[in-house]
Amino acid sequence: xxxxxPFLVDQLEIRQKNGLLRSLQFVDQFIDFCSNxxxxxxxxxxxxxxxxxxxxxxxxxxxxxxxxxxATGSRLISGNNSLTENxxxxxxxxxxxxxxxxxxSGFEANLGLLSSLCQEDHVIFCDQLLHASIIDGLRLSKxxxxxxxxxxxxxxxxxxxxYPNQIKWVVVESVYSMDGDLAPLQKIVELKxxxxxxxxxxxxxxxxxxxxxxxGLVAELDLIDHVFARVITFGKAWGNAGAxxxxxxxxxxxxxxxxxxxxxxxxxxxxxxxxLLTTLHFIKGCDKLREKLKEIISFFQxxxxxxxxxxxxxxxxxxxxxxxxxxxxxxxxxxxxxxGLKPIVYPTVPKGEERxxxxxxxxxxxxxxxxxxxxxxxxx
Ligand SMILES: Cc1ncc(COP(=O)(O)O)c(C=O)c1O
Numbered sequence: 001x002x003x004x005x006p007f008l009v010d011q012l013e014i015r016q017k018n019g020l021l022r023s024l025q026f027v028d029q030f031i032d033f034c035s036n037x038x039x040x041x042x043x044x045x046x047x048x049x050x051x052x053x054x055x056x057x058x059x060x061x062x063x064x065x066x067x068x069x070x071a072t073g074s075r076l077i078s079g080n081n082s083l084t085e086n087x088x089x090x091x092x093x094x095x096x097x098x099x100x101x102x103x104x105s106g107f108e109a110n111l112g113l114l115s116s117l118c119q120e121d122h123v124i125f126c127d128q129l130l131h132a133s134i135i136d137g138l139r140l141s142k143x144x145x146x147x148x149x150x151x152x153x154x155x156x157x158x159x160x161x162x163y164p165n166q167i168k169w170v171v172v173e174s175v176y177s178m179d180g181d182l183a184p185l186q187k188i189v190e191l192k193x194x195x196x197x198x199x200x201x202x203x204x205x206x207x208x209x210x211x212x213x214x215x216g217l218v219a220e221l222d223l224i225d226h227v228f229a230r231v232i233t234f235g236k237a238w239g240n241a242g243a244x245x246x247x248x249x250x251x252x253x254x255x256x257x258x259x260x261x262x263x264x265x266x267x268x269x270x271x272x273x274x275x276l277l278t279t280l281h282f283i284k285g286c287d288k289l290r291e292k293l294k295e296i297i298s299f300f301q302x303x304x305x306x307x308x309x310x311x312x313x314x315x316x317x318x319x320x321x322x323x324x325x326x327x328x329x330x331x332x333x334x335x336x337x338x339x340g341l342k343p344i345v346y347p348t349v350p351k352g353e354e355r356x357x358x359x360x361x362x363x364x365x366x367x368x369x370x371x372x373x374x375x376x377x378x379x380x
Pocket of ligand 1: 012105106107108110131133173177203233234235241242243342
């Protein structure tokens with residue numbers, strides 16, 4: 001046995017003792033209340049047929065000309081091709097952005113963007129509840145970090161005023177992944193009249209769901225011109241994987257030169273990019289599914305009664321169940337009845353804010369919602 005293995009075993013045992021051990025599971029047999037497949041596109045047969053058809057056509061057109069199975073390298077070495085650039089151009093157009101740069105995942109996009117952008121003499125103002133990928137990007141960045149209270153634009157205003165002369169960035173999510181609440185984007189943009197800063201918005205949970213043709217919440221609120229960079233991810237409503245950073249051509253060129261998660265990583269394969277291009281055209285036409293999702297969210301909210309339900313207007317709904325042990329107990333009861341949902345425990349959320357996290361999607365059945373609410377409320 002390697003002499004370092006006991007350290008690994010010890011760490012796992014500590015996690016187990018604290019009730020925090022993570023493990024992989026299959027959830028296919030459960031009723032889906034935990035995936036990010038907001039529009040059901042990950043399992044949409046019609047989209048799947050189009051993805052196959054488009055890729056077959058692309059293969060036929062490119063046989064023998066370029067690598068067809070893998071990208072063969074990073075974009076800067078051998079992995080660039082017209083398919084990827086066409087996708088980026090179509091994606092920029094869809095989101096009314098000057099440019100888009102594709103990353104292998106949202107995690108990589110945030111890591112590359114935030115670590116490369118903010119310099120030693122800059123100050124980065126971060127909402128308290130930012131996603132781990134943004135936090136890790138910020139950890140790698142040289143700038144000073146200032147955390148403001150979650151969604152509290154007045155607190156942000158106060159913090160911004162303390163740094164009148166520095167270059168300033170503000171980082172928020174349009175829909176927060178743990179609470180499902182929306183950032184006060186309009187109010188934050190208004191602060192730009194008082195303080196000089198650039199705004200970065202992670203639209204992971206808003207892309208495909210909000211805005212004209214699913215272009216996101218920033219587009220829905222008509223704030224595109226006030227936002228320096230947006231991150232749209234493809235692993236949620238798009239039903240696929242990957243992400244783009246949207247912004248100016250200069251930002252794109254900067255990231256190509258300085259974002260290490262872009263520079264030193266193999267580019268997405270042609271099959272992946274082709275599927276994204278097909279999905280882009282498909283998701284623009286999904287207004288009916290977006291409407292359906294809104295109806296399902298309203299239906300859910302109309303039928304919850306317990307005071308511990310969060311106030312989210314999005315597809316992410318939460319039931320506060322303080323204590324790791326208690327929240328796990330409630331989750332297990334629901335799982336035993338066939339509901340696929342997850343307990344969110346400390347330290348992912350602060351102590352006392354442990355919760356059941358539920359995600360709704362356009363295919364969620366009303367009866368399943370009623371049964372789940374009844375089960376949770378009668379056991380809490
Ligand atoms: C707000 C937010 N940003 C970024 C990511 C990372 O995106 P990806 O899953 O594509 O790596 C997630 C994923 O959960 C997220 O919730």
